[in-house]
Amino acid sequence: MLPSEVKTWPPVSMQMRDYNALLTRIANAYYNLGLERAQLSDLSGAAELLKRSLRFDKYQTDARNLLGLIYYEMGEVSEALVQWVISLNLSPEDNRADHYLDEIQRKPGIIAQEGLLIRRFNQALHQAQHGAEDLAIISLNQIIRVKPDYVKAQILLALLYLDAGQNTKAGKSLMKVLSIDRNNRLALILMDEVKKRTGRAEVERNRMKNAFSHRRLEDDDVILPKEKKQATAGQTVMHLLLGTLLGLGIFMLLILPSQRRSYNLAANERIAQNSSELNDLNARYSELSGEYESMSAAYQDASERLSAFEEENAAFTSMYRTLVGIQNDYAAGELVSAATEYLGIDRSLINEEPLTGMLAEIDRYMLNEGFDQLVSMGTAAWNGGQLQNAESLYDLALQINGADPEALFLKARLIQSQGRVTEANAIFDVIVGEHPESPYAERAMQARGY
Amino acid sequence: MINFKDEIQRFKPSLEVGDIEQAIAKSDLTDMNDIMLRLIRDAAFRGEDMASGIDADERL
Numbered sequence: 059m060l061p062s063e064v065k066t067w068p069p070v071s072m073q074m075r076d077y078n079a080l081l082t083r084i085a086n087a088y089y090n091l092g093l094e095r096a097q098l099s100d101l102s103g104a105a106e107l108l109k110r111s112l113r114f115d116k117y118q119t120d121a122r123n124l125l126g127l128i129y130y131e132m133g134e135v136s137e138a139l140v141q142w143v144i145s146l147n148l149s150p151e152d153n154r155a156d157h158y159l160d161e162i163q164r165k166p167g168i169i170a171q172e173g174l175l176i177r178r179f180n181q182a183l184h185q186a187q188h189g190a191e192d193l194a195i196i197s198l199n200q201i202i203r204v205k206p207d208y209v210k211a212q213i214l215l216a217l218l219y220l221d222a223g224q225n226t227k228a229g230k231s232l233m234k235v236l237s238i239d240r241n242n243r244l245a246l247i248l249m250d251e252v253k254k255r256t257g258r259a260e261v262e263r264n265r266m267k268n269a270f271s272h273r274r275l276e277d278d279d280v281i282l283p284k285e286k287k288q289a290t291a292g293q294t295v296m297h298l299l300l301g302t303l304l305g306l307g308i309f310m311l312l313i314l315p316s317q318r319r320s321y322n323l324a325a326n327e328r329i330a331q332n333s334s335e336l337n338d339l340n341a342r343y344s345e346l347s348g349e350y351e352s353m354s355a356a357y358q359d360a361s362e363r364l365s366a367f368e369e370e371n372a373a374f375t376s377m378y379r380t381l382v383g384i385q386n387d388y389a390a391g392e393l394v395s396a397a398t399e400y401l402g403i404d405r406s407l408i409n410e411e412p413l414t415g416m417l418a419e420i421d422r423y424m425l426n427e428g429f430d431q432l433v434s435m436g437t438a439a440w441n442g443g444q445l446q447n448a449e450s451l452y453d454l455a456l457q458i459n460g461a462d463p464e465a466l467f468l469k470a471r472l473i474q475s476q477g478r479v480t481e482a483n484a485i486f487d488v489i490v491g492e493h494p495e496s497p498y499a500e501r502a503m504q505a506r507g508y
Numbered sequence: 509m510i511n512f513k514d515e516i517q518r519f520k521p522s523l524e525v526g527d528i529e530q531a532i533a534k535s536d537l538t539d540m541n542d543i544m545l546r547l548i549r550d551a552a553f554r555g556e557d558m559a560s561g562i563d564a565d566e567r568l
Contacts, residue, residue: 077544084540116539136523140531148537173525180521187517214519221512244515251510 085115093124101128101209101239119149126158132239133208135172175201179211191218192330202231209235209242216248224323225255377407381416388423393431397454400424429458433465440472448472463489463496471505 088111095104105128111121126141139162142155162168182197198215202208212231219228229252235245253259380399387396400420408417436451452469456462466489474482486502493499523531 077548078541081540081544112539114540116537116541134522136525136528136531139525139528140523140535143528143532144535144537169525176522176524180524183519183521187519210519210522214516217512217516220510221516247510 081114082118085111085118085121087111088114089118089121089124092121095241096124096128099237099239100241101132102243103241104128117148119145119153119155122148123153123155123158126155130158131207133205133210135169136176171204175205175208179208179214182211183214186214186218191222192326193334194218195222196327196331196334202234206234207238209239209245213242213244213248216245216252220248220251220255225252228252229256373407374410374413377404377413378416381413381420384420385416388420388428393428393435394451394454397424397428397432397458400428401454401457424458429455429462429465432458433462433468436465436472437468440468445472445476461492463493463498466493467498467502467505470502474505 088107092104092107092111095101095107105125108121108125108128111118112125116122122141122145126138126145129135129141130138139159142158145155146153146159178197178201182194182201185191185197186194195215195218198211198218201211202215205211212235216228216231216235219225219231228248232245232249232252235242236249239245250259253262380403384396384399384403387393387399403417405417408414432451432455436448436455439445439451440448449469449472452465452472455465456469459465466485470482470485470489473485483506486506489496489502490499490506
């Protein structure tokens with residue numbers, strides 16, 4: 059195609075301005091129609107028109123806010139919140155939706171309660187769609203007791219009642235719906251059905267016929283009064299009897315069965331309600347049993363860990379006391395007592411601070427100064443003629459350090475002086491054999507008599 | 509004659525409060541204005557392409 063034949067297009071912005079104005083006008087017209095319907099309580103009709111308005115101009119804030127209000131009025135709180143949040147996002151400035159959201163947020167319990175009711179409605183719907191109509195009726199009754207303007211719940215309840223043949227109850231729900239949303243399509247259809255079943259349609263038709271009848275009395279019309287016949291006494295008694303029988307018959311045939319039926323229905327509802335509560339209680343019982351078992355297990359575990367900790371702690375405390383006792387005895391000069399306790403330490407139980415540090419310190423002075431003092435004390439006792447005490451002190455010193463040739467030599471000499479030559483010789487042999495470099499080796503050999 | 513069972517099956521669950529955020533995210537906010545804008549732009553591109561001999565599909 060040649061360039062000259064190409065159609066020239068006006069700039070996009072110019073075209074858009076025209077279209078924008080047109081679309082805004084259409085959206086406004088739909089909004090006005092929707093507002094009119096809403097003022098006449100035709101909420102579902104208004105909602106349709108407002109949705110159309112928004113299809114033409116999503117920034118028609120009034121239309122979106124009114125749509126939210128309509129959803130709120132019909133009990134669909136979540137849908138209302140969706141519209142108001144979107145509205146506020148699209149037009150943050152001077153937007154009435156801000157006020158509506160504020161109003162809801164000011165009462166924090168509202169959203170939680172509405173959420174609960176909506177969840178219960180969805181559960182009831184599930185029950186209704188899966189063969190548990192009795193339970194659904196009970197749930198829906200509970201919902202509309204709290205929230206009578208929940209249109210969807212009222213219509214579903216009416217459907218369930220109609221299905222169960224309870225036309226009056228269905229009619230009551232539908233009346234409520236039509237008082238909120240007077241042109242609700244499904245509610246109108248169902249109301250027609252209710253009227254047909256209860257004979258109300260015929261009555262209304264006749265009433266309408268009479269109300270709009272154009273037949274008027276004319277001058278020539280004559281009204282003839284009906285002739286009244288006087289009844290005899292027998293006829294009166296007969297009429298009375300017939301009337302009584304007729305009344306009894308009507309009571310037996312019409313009133314009694316319906317009362318019995320309503321009594322049965324009420325009893326069934328009660329049974330269904332009780333079984334629902336029983337199910338809830340059973341579920342709660344199972345849940346609590348599970349919780350009890352898991353808590354018992356946790357308690358058992360914690361108790362075992364506490365016992366183990368206490369045992370460990372007791373061993374630690376006991377060992378700590380022993381080491382502190384040794385330190386105190388040593389500081390107080392009670393060397394025999396300190397040495398006896400020192401030799402009784404179970405080293406396998408000492409494997410953490412501060413016990414290991416304390417033991418290292420005790421080892422250091424018991425193997426050096428403590429040992430030397432015990433040997434000196436033994437020699438002093440020997441010199442004082444306390445031979446048995448001297449031997450005990452040497453034994454204690456040798457238990458601390460059994461490889462010390464001096465202590466060995468002194469003990470050997472002590473028991474040699476008591477005439478226990480064989481025992482003494484054995485110790486002399488150890489000194490000579492194991493410590494040949496020691497000055498005590500030669501002295502041991504002399505004492506042995508080599 | 510109304511079939512009550514069918515009517516009950518047609519009911520849809522109400523939007524739960526917990527699903528509001530998701531519902532907002534999924535909302536289709538396209539309006540006629542957006543559609544018109546797209547159409548006008550497409551038409552404008554097509555006009556330019558025809559003038560310069562470029563196939564419209566090629567541009568896309």
